[in-house]
Amino acid sequence: MPRSSIQSTSGSNGEKPRRRQLRRPLDAKTHSRSAITNGAVLLARIDGRSFWARRYKDLCAGLLSDLGGANAPISEAQKLLVRRGALLALELERREAAFMPNGADDAAVDCYQRITNTLRGVVETLNIHRGRVARDANLLPDPLQYAERYEEHDAA
Numbered sequence: 317m318p319r320s321s322i323q324s325t326s327g328s329n330g331e332k333p334r335r336r337q338l339r340r341p342l343d344a345k346t347h348s349r350s351a352i353t354n355g356a357v358l359l360a361r362i363d364g365r366s367f368w369a370r371r372y373k374d375l376c377a378g379l380l381s382d383l384g385g386a387n388a389p390i391s392e393a394q395k396l397l398v399r400r401g402a403l404l405a406l407e408l409e410r411r412e413a414a415f416m417p418n419g420a421d422d423a424a425v426d427c428y429q430r431i432t433n434t435l436r437g438v439v440e441t442l443n444i445h446r447g448r449v450a451r452d453a454n455l456l457p458d459p460l461q462y463a464e465r466y467e468e469h470d471a472a
Contacts, residue, residue: 375402
């Protein structure tokens, strides 16, 4: 089906009929999605063979795995946050590599801290952190109660 159709209109003073295009919405079947959406391209105009591009892809895969894997029902907003989180983590790794030989000045540390905080917010929004609970002495059961439950289970 064509994108637009032509309609003839005649002028008010008897002039030659003009042709006018009518705009119609694009047919989703005839127009494919972008290469980024399809997963064929990692980032626009970026060669996916570089070290940083491969690391970005690994970070995206890791974050998607934390959300339940590639087959999990992940919304488009979550996919966007995964990509942003991977990019923030990649930038932090790049900055860490630059800090090693020469150290870092106060402005670089401040920027690093802000990026880290932003990454924390993205991870919290994705609820990735909830799977790992820090151990607390108050969360551990009382040994006597545990032994009683163990004996009740063996008796049954």
